[in-house]
Amino acid sequence: MAAIGRVVSSSGRFFSPNILRISISRFLKTSSNCRTVMPAWVIDKYGNNDVLRFTKNAIFPIINYPNEVIVKVFAAGLNPMDIHMRGGHGAATMSMKRDPLNMNQAGSEFPLILGREVSGVIMECGLDVKYFKEKDEVWASIPPWKRGSLAEFVVLSANEVSLKPKSLSHTEAAAMPxxxxxxxxxxxxxxxxxxxxxxxxxxxxxxxxxxxxxxxxxxxxxxxxxxxxxxxxxxxxxxxxxxxxxxxxxxxxxxxxxxxxxxxxxxxxxxxxxxxxxxxxxxxxxxxxxxxxxxxxxxxxxxxxxxxxxxxxxxxxxxxxxxxxxxxxxxxxxxGFFAPSGPALDEIREMVDAGQIHAVVEETFNFTQVPQAFAKVEKGHARGKTVVQISNGGT
Ligand SMILES: NC(=O)c1ccc[n+]([C@@H]2O[C@H](COP(=O)([O-])OP(=O)(O)OC[C@H]3O[C@@H](n4cnc5c(N)ncnc54)[C@H](OP(=O)(O)O)[C@@H]3O)[C@@H](O)[C@H]2O)c1
CATH class of the missing domain: 3.40.50.720 (NAD(P)-binding Rossmann-like Domain)
Incomplete structure (x- = not known):
């Protein structure tokens, strides 16, 4: 296997530059219980709320790079960005950034999974991930060119992920990253x-x-x-x-x-x-x-x-x-721009657990109500955040 450069952050995190694809890693570390599909909300084209579609057959994420982790999603926060992305705003830039492994065989991004915030547990770690282990409770924000959190599982780079504040429920934690x-x-x-x-x-x-x-x-x-x-x-x-x-x-x-x-x-x-x-x-x-x-x-x-x-x-x-x-x-x-960062979330976790920052959850929806959750965010006049509970762990 090719050697992979590493950087050790001050917090002891190990980062592997996400530039070297180790395609055989999926064989070295198999995805949880060999499932191939999972439930998710997807869009097959850009448009209004009508394009949101629930499926039980979304592709199960796999670890393609040794610094990736698979997270089981307990709760997913929604943001105005999800409304913009549903409508195709930013599609040109996202297509440029999107990993070909996240495209379908025709080279299209569809079916696309939205949701930029996640709180859940680590199900599986790539071979180079030292900072996390299975069952760790984590939170993360998800770059807009990656598959999102309105699904049972999501795959992320370990440097985008952080241990969840202990003082927050998953629903609260999903409202913040x-x-x-x-x-x-x-x-x-x-x-x-x-x-x-x-x-x-x-x-x-x-x-x-x-x-x-x-x-x-x-x-x-x-x-x-x-x-x-x-x-x-x-x-x-x-x-x-x-x-x-x-x-x-x-x-x-x-x-x-x-x-x-x-x-x-x-x-x-x-x-x-x-x-x-x-x-x-x-x-x-x-x-x-x-x-x-x-x-x-x-x-x-x-x-x-x-x-x-x-x-x-x-x-x-x-x-x-x-x-x-x-x-x-x-x-x-x-x-200013959104910048996903596990190390920044590490610092924020300390402030949250010290009682200095509280989650402001305005409304929660369950996994069957994703279109209603989008409609709520689209109406504007937010007073904090809208969160979708994906599984029972999300309460
Ligand atoms: N550049 C980036 O990477 C990036 C990242 C995240 C967010 N953003 C953008 O940043 C903005 C804020 O994001 P957000 O997530 O906080 O949005 P949000 O949750 O929808 O909140 C916007 C808030 O502004 C209030 N508001 C509307 N018009 C106002 C005005 N003229 N003066 C004062 N308050 C007003 C709204 O309530 P009322 O209408 O009831 O007053 C609402 O509470 C959005 O435009 C979003 O797209 C950009």
Whole structure:
């Protein structure tokens, strides 16, 4: 067998770069009880909720790389991303990233399994996985180019997976990994905040009542930041209960007016986008390293419309011109993206088990009710997360 490079992280995790396919690994480590099919919700084409189809015959996942694990899914969190993916948004980029092993014989991604968050137990480990063992309870967020968690089993790279917080049920745990990895990527990797430098920083979250916002408020408060949040009047109690120091009701009139009367901010996390970009950067402290990080970007829209090469060029040109324009005014303009990361979830687990971060589950559905769960997320006005319980372990 070919030698495989390894990196050991500070937490003792072993990563094998996911570039070397060991096709014989499936024979070295056979999939659980040799099953070939499993129950799942799939789509066979992009569209509205009608394209969701339940099947008992989805292909059972197998370990194709030695650093992969198979997880038995107890609960799956849903996000606006699942609605976008169901409609085909981002299909061009996902097709480029998708492993040919996750395509059908005609080279198509269908049948596609959605669901970007999972909590469950490890059923099987690839030969190179040292950090996990069978029966470990784990949580993870799933890259959008991989098969998702609305199924009985899912296969993931071990470096995307983390041991589940002991203090959370599987349903609660499934409500967090995607929004936690997104908030972490936006606030830490892009925004430069850490638990060491966050104390007393003034942070504004535009759109604090949804999945990302309810997580971000809690993480920033755990790190000592002063957090201002915009949300609708009927979400004020929710965000204040999560620790928000100051709440501004965006339904009461142009929200930039009351926000402009406040002290300026060190960082803005924008979960809303659109016209917010026209005024939000004026709320930052100029010439102090203050940053605006938006999660609402035209990246996938550009690659869908223009193709990968032109879409990426257009994206690079847009972000560079906006960043330069704002840099001239002394503030930093950035785009934030979801980034799956087991090590980030390891750190978040500690905060959860220390009681600093709580799951905010708005509604749960069972496995037969996946279309209803999608309809709920699609309606918007989220107050936390929507979770599907896949098996009895998900309670
Ligand atoms: N770039 C990435 O990789 C990435 C990753 C994750 C998420 N995202 C994007 O980030 C955004 C937030 O994600 P999410 O999961 O938190 O969405 P979500 O759960 O649907 O929450 C959005 C929240 O914003 C509130 N809202 C709507 N309009 C508002 C406004 N003008 N001002 C303040 N609050 C408003 C909504 O409630 P009301 O309508 O009742 O006010 C809802 O609570 C979405 O657009 C999502 O697509 C991007």
């Amino acid at each position: 995607y929004v936690a990895n997104t908030a972490w990527s936006a606030l830490v990797n892009t925004g430069g905040l850490t638990k060491e430098n966050c104390a007393k920083k003034r942070v504004l979250i535009l759109g604090g009542s949804g999945g990302v916002g309810t997580f971000a408020i809690q993480m920033l408060k755990a790190w000592g930041a002063h957090v201002t949040v915009t949300c609708a009047k009927n979400a004020e109690r929710l965000v204040t209960g999560l620790g928000a120091d100051h709440v501004v009701d965006y339904t009461a009139g142009p929200v930039q007016v009351p926000l402009a009367a406040l002290d300026k901010f060190d960082l803005i996390l924008d979960n809303i986008g659109g016209s917010t970009e026209h005024w939000a950067l004026n709320l930052l402290k100029p010439w102090s390293g203050a940053k605006y990080v938006t999660l609402v970007t035209p990246f996938l829209q550009n690659t869908d419309a223009l193709g990968i090469a032109d879409g990426m060029m257009q994206t690079a040109a847009t972000v560079a011109s906006r960043a330069l324009k704002h840099l001239a005014k002394g503030v930093h303009y950035r785009w």
